Amino acid sequence: MKNTLYIIWSVVLLFSSCQSNSQSTKDKKKATQNKNITPVRVKPVDGLERAYFASGCFWCVEAVYESVKGVKESISGYSGGHTTNPTYQSSNTGRTGHAEAVEIIYDPKIISFSTLIDVYFGSQNPTQVNGQGPDHGSQYRSIIFYQNEEQKKIVNDKKEALSKKLNRRIAAEILPFQKFWKGEAYHQNYEKRNPGNPYIRNISVPRLKRFQAKFPDLIKEKH
Numbered sequence: 001m002k003n004t005l006y007i008i009w010s011v012v013l014l015f016s017s018c019q020s021n022s023q024s025t026k027d028k029k030k031a032t033q034n035k036n037i038t039p040v041r042v043k044p045v046d047g048l049e050r051a052y053f054a055s056g057c058f059w060c061v062e063a064v065y066e067s068v069k070g071v072k073e074s075i076s077g078y079s080g081g082h083t084t085n086p087t088y089q090s091s092n093t094g095r096t097g098h099a100e101a102v103e104i105i106y107d108p109k110i111i112s113f114s115t116l117i118d119v120y121f122g123s124q125n126p127t128q129v130n131g132q133g134p135d136h137g138s139q140y141r142s143i144i145f146y147q148n149e150e151q152k153k154i155v156n157d158k159k160e161a162l163s164k165k166l167n168r169r170i171a172a173e174i175l176p177f178q179k180f181w182k183g184e185a186y187h188q189n190y191e192k193r194n195p196g197n198p199y200i201r202n203i204s205v206p207r208l209k210r211f212q213a214k215f216p217d218l219i220k221e222k223h
Helices: 025-036 058-066 115-120 149-166 198-214
Strands: 049-055 071-079 097-105 143-145 173-176
Touching: 049 058, 049 115, 058 071, 058 097, 058 115, 058 198, 097 143, 115 149, 115 198, 143 149, 149 173
Parallel strands: 143 173
Antiparallel strands: 049 097, 049 143, 071 097
């Protein structure tokens, strides 16, 4: 279960939110060592490319990206850590180094990697460290994974520009992509399948609506 500090719904959400423990200093050092690793390039399949992001609860992030034109699918999982085969339970201890992440499968003819970064920063509080909203802990930290130097430059440039605009430090880590571990089946399309969940109603859906209000031109048409 994911713990939440959200004041109004704290009692209810204690049993439904997307539990966190702090990552040890040793584990943080292990995670930052990834910065010196050569990124893994994921080959396109049938013209579709993949991008990887962490931005708090993956239920929220998955829903945001799936609402965007050109995104074929968004998959919840884990990335950025130092253990193999992470699970929801193990990542929530904060000791695996992994963050809840999403794999974005997208059509580069419709949406660019650069625009995906705009979606990323535009759908979160970019200055919040070690979490998003009521979800706190290293497993909820913000990370943008790059697969080549071109992507790295795009991310660095946009992060720097946003920092200057806000006159604040931007929390997102920029790491070379290594591997994405797909999450458990019950986490996939969680927001769509669990509309009555208190966390979904009070945290995830409002986050999605705030994003859609800021980027109306990027949102898929409803059928």
